[in-house]
Amino acid sequence: MAKTYPIASRTTRSFEVIGAQSDMAIWTPASGFFVVLTELLVTLTEPAVVTVYRGDTNEPSKRILHGHFPAGIDRVFDEPIELGVDEVLRITTGAGNCYGVCGGFELPYRG
Numbered sequence: 001m002a003k004t005y006p007i008a009s010r011t012t013r014s015f016e017v018i019g020a021q022s023d024m025a026i027w028t029p030a031s032g033f034f035v036v037l038t039e040l041l042v043t044l045t046e047p048a049v050v051t052v053y054r055g056d057t058n059e060p061s062k063r064i065l066h067g068h069f070p071a072g073i074d075r076v077f078d079e080p081i082e083l084g085v086d087e088v089l090r091i092t093t094g095a096g097n098c099y100g101v102c103g104g105f106e107l108p109y110r111g
Helices: none
Strands: 010-017 021-027 033-044 048-054 063-069 072-082 089-093 098-108
Touching (some): 010 021, 010 089, 033 048, 033 063, 033 089, 063 072, 072 098, 089 098
Antiparallel strands (some): 010 098, 021 089, 033 072, 048 089
């Protein structure tokens, strides 16, 4: 059975990345909270390698999205992606400017 989340907690976070950047935080939850990512929309000003990952280390097991994209990315995840408590969602881009929106939930950890 799929998990459900309180619709009143639904939120979005927009971000802007100017030029190639590494390890930029795009969603930092409040202390003691965790992010549930349901969708991601990214627009690029030129083709670029983009990596979106969770936590502090850009390693394959932490990647949510990785690849070379021509103009943009639009992903709605079949299963929401739950990050750990206080875990940050980050982006690394290889070129151009990047504008995006993350959708999902930011919920308190209840142990």
